[in-house]
Amino acid sequence: MTTSKAPITSVLVANRGEITRRVFRTARSLGLHCIAVHSTADASMPYVGEADAAVHLPGTAPAETYLRADLVIDAARRAGADAIHPGYGFLSENAGFAAAVIEAGLTWIGPPAEAISSMGSKIEAKKLMAAAGVPVLAELTPAEVSEAELPVLVKASAGGGGRGMRVVHRLEDLAAEIDAASAEALSAFGDGTVFCERYLATGHHIEVQVLADQHGTIWAVGERECSIQRRHQKVVEEAPSPLVERIPSMRAALFDAARKAADAIGYVGAGTVEFLADEGGDFYFLEMNTRLQVEHPVTEATTGLDLVALQFSIAAGDALPPEPPAAVGHSIEVRVYAEDPARDWQPQTGRLYRFELGSAGAGGSAGSAGVSGSAGVRGSAGGAGSAVAEFAPGGPRAGAPWLRLDSGVVSGSEISPYYDAMLAKVIVWGSTRAEAAARLAAELSRAKIHGVRTNRDLLVRVLRHPAFLAGETDTAFFDRHGLDLLAEPLADKATEELSALAASLADAAGRRSTARVQRGLPSGWRNLPSQAQRKTFTVGDSQYQVTYRLTRDGLVAEGNVVVIEASAEQVVLEVAGVSRRFQVAAYPGLVCVDSSLGSVALAPVERFPDPSQQVAAGSLLAPMPGTVIRVGVEVGDKVTQGQPLLWLEAMKMEHTISAPAGGIVAELAVSTGQQVELGAVLAVVQAQEET
Template identity: 45%
Template sequence: MIESLLIANRGEIARRIIRTARALGIRTIAVHSDVDADMPFVREADEAVCIGTAAAADSYLRQDRLLEAARATGAEAIHPGYGFLSENAGFAEAVVAAGLVWVGAPPAAIRAMGLKDAAKARMIAAGVPVTPGYLGEDQAPERLQAEADAIGYPVLIKAVAGGGGKGMRQVDAPAAFAEALASCKREAAASFGDDRVLIEKYILSPRHIEVQVFGDTFGNVVHLFERDCSLQRRHQKVIEEAPAPGMDDATRAAVCDAAVRAARAVDYVGAGTIEFIADGSAGLRADRIWFMEMNTRLQVEHPVTEAITGQDLVEWQLRVASGEPLPKTQDELAIRGWAMEARLYAENPVTGFLPSTGTLDRLRFPAGVRVDSGVEEGGAVTPFYDPMIAKLIVHGATRAQAARRLATAAAGVQVWPVKTNAAFLARAAAHPDFVAGQVDTGFIARHADALIPPAEPSPAVVGAAAAAIVPAAGADPWSALHGFRVNAAPVLHVAVEVGGTPYVAEPARLARAEAADGVLFANGEAWAFGPRRADHVGAAGEGDGALLAPMPGRVIAVPVVEGQVVTRGERLLVLEAMKMEQALVAPFDGVVAELKAVEGAQVSEGVVLARIVAGEG
């Protein structure tokens, strides 16, 4: 068994690896950027080495510094986690060349599966079904258009070297193809340095089915069944589950066997995932499920597979990397119950899921569920890395039970003042179509109105806030308003502010609501509240011309100057946080009367960045 392990990652996955390594008696070494020095994973490791500044390019992506840290600490092996360098064949080779053990896929397998067109060609040769499409070398626009016409619309244009939803365009008609192709190629070149594309038939009711595979150095390959990751937003997974709803035994056998063939075709070793796209319009059928790509690493959603199989996949990784055979044979693996995982992000669904950063003054998770988190109460969510706060993982005897537990868990999350998607997750898990298993990749877009919580508190929340301040209101005759009616008991009304807005409400109990330090937590939402202030003047009007920062971040562009005449919709400045850009535009025709934004400056959410006044100066 490996005796010492450097973890070339951070946050939640670093803590996850440390937990298993400690149970196996393996000494762990954490690496971290300067802003991560106080993170839990750094404290929990046996040793820690600072490898650079906040930007990932200056720390977690510095292969030279990672190898230097491994040499300096006497590490025997390196585990890349997921993301960062986990699928970088060059880094894997450098680790092996340095005499270290690479706890990951063989470099040759990473390369074989790294380019979508080459991977699909290899899968065809291995007898694995692939989505109908064009994978040819001829990249002339005329040829690509002709192939798309032959496949039949809608089609999907995908960057050969793409990932994460970049370099991807849906085309619904021939007339739109040329423009979509040019746009896709530009994005692919900018993101990956490779503008080559492939064409696929677009599946109208797509479901994302993936199979967990594992191989060892003795030629053994097994699968640990499938996961359904169809609940996505902008091609990013939100809720994952195992097994897949509606998967019968025959279809499962066909898909999982195809996954094993795919892994064998590249002599795979370690943990990997074979991803399939399924046409769910008529239920899951073996002849309507096609290979999409392979992830040559551990997946974020691996805990749902652990929950239904009772296996520790990180332990499997470490044992295989140590030269041991797979811990179980295929016949020894079975599905037990149902598991679901929801990704809790620091983002605000009300503002289009813009990221939210800051100190986690309160961070509480419900009891009775597995929580994999990289942060803790009192810590901070910074703008430098992925905004995921935690993964909520539940298990039940049936899918219905798992869905109820996930909805309850998400509703019980308490985070303040950082905004989260907890209420959104709770609504998604409780939605009738989700509970019924009617999910595909368009689920969130289709039900957005029902899933995104309102910007204003519900009457039930206001009533609960009123109830929480009743003791204080009782001592204040101006806040406690008693109605009078002949022959009827007086009704208590309380003047209360919730989210900065004044209300007069009757106190009412709200199930599972909790008030703490002036914040009401209910159903995954969090609202600041208190007695109505005597000097309350309300919120600024919509037409006051003030542009506030919708999220904390860095100002990356200010194309206007004070005194400049602008028109409604004209871009005034651009913010960036967590790799997301947000443009702020003029709310009406006018003049830039005040400009506080400075290019390169970090700003907090809610600060005034500019002010526009009507007129022409």
């Protein structure tokens, strides 16, 4: 990091989505001009419209857009930026990019290039930390691994985010998993170097936020626990850590180790030192993220700091006060992903018709929330689509919201297959951990998220789980408590059936309200008794056929359900003397019903389906748009149930397409490198008896 020779007046954020909106909000509050870069796929994303200026990077893949340092710096020059903020991901931990920004005469809102470089290799970083007195897990070369060391974790030396990581439980699997991890790391980071270390299956992922100025002051600004993960990527983050709260001596030791780590590499700016801890409080260095973290809002919520404002302040040469503010209360953040947890976290793409959460989602917009600053810098909410929720030291000020939404999407956004599946981060503050968990679960359960499947219901179940509330949040949480149970919808079968009825009645009411004659009467009305009206919906693998009829007493539904009210957007039903309100929203091929019992997405079943839309038996369809990166079989091969046939890459993740049953590969419709759309036929496997 270099001190700017002149005041910063404009900043380009070399990123996309949620983090760009987050940086814009603080930058605008500081009076700065905000510049965006965007790929072709991101042209209509909210952050682009909120920028004062935007530069198009032609293409869709990160390698040809957001990872092109030369194009980003050229964009900054053309748009008149004084500084570049990298956000997180993409080029944020690229030492060459940091050096190039400084060489171009721009202010780099990040740590020195040398510090980034020293932490860029996890292998070399662990050696540096061990020399500085920071506890580390011993590195194992593949040749050293024996049965006694199992299980081991294969890790990419460069990069992070769960890519290039494999857990190995059997020695005979080690070579293949190393090859797979190396290939993934090479594709993601341009470096296929991997190493092994002992795997703590029930460890705690603890990290310490550090801030360091150019005058030698290093802050350890509270710790965060991020142990609940899927595919080595964080899902739930909180501050302070429940584990550290249980072991009073642990916090001081963690902070001391984090400050030693930052000092050892001459760190300047905001960064995070990550540790893996066991139940006894012993901890080991994992890595140092030389950038802002996705989960930084929970630290802001408990301290009142604006970490982005402090990044700008430190880059300008300002000094930090001697000590950081004390943390007060508890904050929890969850990441809302466009994915299906019940289907191996399969990412989802398509139109996000509606995205509303609490007051932050009013009007269909969901933006970053405001936070208050420190060190002479004060941040506030701003920018189109921003949700105001200012966190002050000690938690929200009296009367201020305690809910914060940092989102890269709004109602109507298109979720593409090219980037990470995260839609938003939802953050709450509470005076206690229990209060924060209850508030967050309630807000999530009431959210209206229509159009793509998300992990929302899973998050609510986690936040309400007795083990989570007891602070038992190690990295084996999903394995221990059963992902199949945690991924179940909040709405049970009875709720799905009631929601299907509400959808049917709302459809009938909507059609009658636009009818040219007898508008006030619902569909199916007759002078004399007639057949009931029927409509069929599917929810996942379940199908519901609902019926209703109009009598002299009004609309009557089967199953002892009384219809109190029915309009195109709202239906009130009474069951066993209890009335409930169902809000209904219809979209092409989809009806979403929200109620206090849970949200249900229904697919109407066509009475006369188009024969051309049918596919051959045994067809394997693409579960998402993506790129075929490998084909493992040929036409005529005999395969067994569950055997991997081909691999897709989408949303920064690799997905295996396996045989649904044993048989013969009768057709391969794709080849390596081919782009496929959702629902495209990839292959056809015929049962053996049919051949």
